[in-house]
Amino acid sequence: MLRIYNTMTRTVEEFKPLRGNRVYMYVCGPTVYDYSHIGHARTYIAYDVLARYLREKGYSVFYLMNITDVDDKIIRRARERGVNPIDLAREYERYFMEDMEVLGIQSVNLYARASEYIDEIVDLIKVLMDKGFAYETETGVYFDTSRFKDYGKLSHRRPEELSVHRIEPDPTKRNPQDFALWKKRDRDEIGWDSPWGYGRPGWHIEDTAIILTHFGPQIDIHGGAIELTFPHHEAEIAQAEAATGKKPFVRYWCHTGLLTVGGEKMSKSLGNYILVRDIVKEHNPEALRLMFLLSHYRSPIDFKWRSLESSESSLNSLYNMVERLRAVETDEELSEEERKLEEYYEDFKRKFYGYLDDDLDTPRAMAELFKLASTINKFLDTRERLNALLKLKLLSEIERIGRIFGILKKRPVIEMDLLERVLEILIDVRGELRMRREFEIADRIRDRLREIGIILEDIGYQTRWRLRR
RNA sequence: GCCCGGGUGGCCGAGCGGCUAGGCGGCGGGCUGCAGACCCGCUCCACAGGGGUUCAAAUCCCCUCCCGGGCUCCA
Incomplete structure (x- = not known):
């Protein structure tokens, strides 16, 4: 049974979906006006792992994420560049998707663009107007927080405390x-017609409209980074519960801790802005995932390059262990030591999943995985063979863990640029052999490469290589 | 000003009343033609500071210091 922290109650609660086995999960997506940074990565990896784990537990998860493509910052940037705001948003949405792909985030079922829900947004505002929760002025339509008694219940604030801005x-x-x-705007800005005139939606309403459209008045999990608790999520609750009358709008409010760089929130002016696409140029995305998993999802993380490098080493050692395990010869016997290993493995599983069930305690779960890896390594150091069934159990369990965390996915496949460099070395050494007229060895290199589909062609003193088609 | 978090060994990070996570790095050893990988040992029980509660506190309470986040741009 999974237990998860609920920001609303500030306690860890048992997770029970509203509708049997189905889980309706929504996470606040990005405003697509710039490249994704590692703060985004932290948040979206955390929810990716949550979704993966829920599915691994057998839940049928529908994971919905919005894409904010109508927003002041997008409009400002589009104006600076002299392009259409929607075109600009589409461009950065594409980059966002590329980043998600590289980070191995594939758990989202549906991305919903705000601009494609204008009708639903307008309808929702109408309902709020009709029920007396909203009012119109010369500048727009506003939610009347004084009419919604629960305003502040998520962030635990009283309205009178909110007078400073x-x-x-x-x-x-x-x-x-x-x-x-609804913000009333001039015709020269992007916008839509509405009963209150031309303009565009406010920031908070899109999420509510998208959720109500796809999930209805109550959902299981709503996630986002901690900074969104107030006012964004508070506003969402107000809008949804005022409109539908159903409470609670969200059964479990989840918030991820903030990521800082150099102790401060990332900002361009501070020069501590690290993009996903820059980090994955030099570093394994799985190492980034692992680094995040070594902290609890609610803890703040101060990003350090050394931590990432440290995670890279850890990831490496896990891969080494898996490769050793894959390579070990098997037999049918089950020795006393293997029985002990199996016992340990059962104990490991209990602890590992026990930690994950405890509010997704990935740091402790990972600590157990490292212990398992060390135990397996130790065993493999002294043994020639491993019981076939036990090997299968261990490998499939590790693969399962890899699926949940989104790591250990890569088989040791040599990538193209690495292959090129390797062949360069080989060709260089072989050239040296040919110079010394050591043709037997040189030919053996060529023959053996041909066997695996790599063709070497000598043209004078030069050697070219190609792959057999 | 108000509301949240956080300060743990060389570094990163769990733990949130007793049972001294884990990783990374460094050093020594083993195994190795060499290197790597792996294994073992060491890096000797660290918890911002000061009070208190308790048989027992990194963990609870009080005060102080430092850092970050939110208070209608933000993952």
Whole structure:
């Protein structure tokens, strides 16, 4: 039984989906106006692992994520570049998808673009107007937080505490904490027609509209980074529960800890902005996943290159263990030591999944996995053979863990550029042999490479290589 | 100002009343033609500071210091 921390109650609760085996899971997606950074990676990897684990446990998970493609920052950037905001959003959405792919995040069932839910958003605002939770002014339509008694229940704040603000509130609002549902804009900006005139949706309403459209008035899991708790998620609750009357809108509120670089939140001006696409150029994406898994998903992480390198080493040692295990010869006998190994393995499974069930405690689970790896290595050091069934059990369990965490997926396949470099060395050494008229050895190299589909062709003193088709 | 987190051994990081996670790095040894991988040992029980509660505190309470996040841009 999975237990998971709920921000609403601030306790770890037993996870029980509303509708039998099905899990409706929603996570706040990106605003696509720039490349994804490692903070995004942290958050989306965390929810990817949650979704994978739920599925591994047998739940039928529908994982929905929005893409914010209508937003002030997109509009500003598009204007700077003299392009259409939607085109700009599509471009960065493509980059986002590429980054997700590289990071091995494939668990999302549906990405929903805000711009494709304008009708639903307008309908939702209408309902809120009809029920008296929203009001119109010259600048837009606003949610009246004073009408929604529960406003503040997620972030545990009282409305009167919310009187301080960094940005001067719109003067037409009744209360400073009221938030925009619809922003009235001029025709020269991107927008849509609505009963309240031309304009575009407020920031919070898209998520609510998308969730209500696909999942209805109640969902199981709603995730996002901790910084979104207030006001974004608070606003979502207000909108949804005010509109549908159903409570709770979300049964389990999940929030991931923030990632900082150099002790501070990433920002371009601080120069500590690290993009996903830059990091994966030099580092294995699985190492990044592992690094995040070595911290709890709710803990803050201060990113350090050394930590990533350390994770890379750890990942390497896990791969080595798996390869050794794959390579070991098998037999049918079950020795006393193998019986002990099997016993240990059963104990490992209990602990490992026990930790994952305890609010996805991946650091402790990983510690157990490292212990298992060490035990297997130790065994393999002293033994020639391993019981076939035990080998199968161990390997399939490790593969399962790899599936949950999104690591250990790569078979040791030599990548193309590495192959080129290897052949360069081989050709160089072989050239030296030919110079010394050591043709027997040189030919053996050529023959053996041909056997595996690599053709060497000598042209004078030069050697070319190609792959057999 | 208010509301949240966090400060743990060379580094990263779990733990959240007793049972001294784990990883990375370093050093020594084993195994090895050499290297790597792997194994063993060491790096000697560290918990921001000061009070308190308790038979027992990194873990609970109080105070102080430092760092980060939120308070309608944000994963």
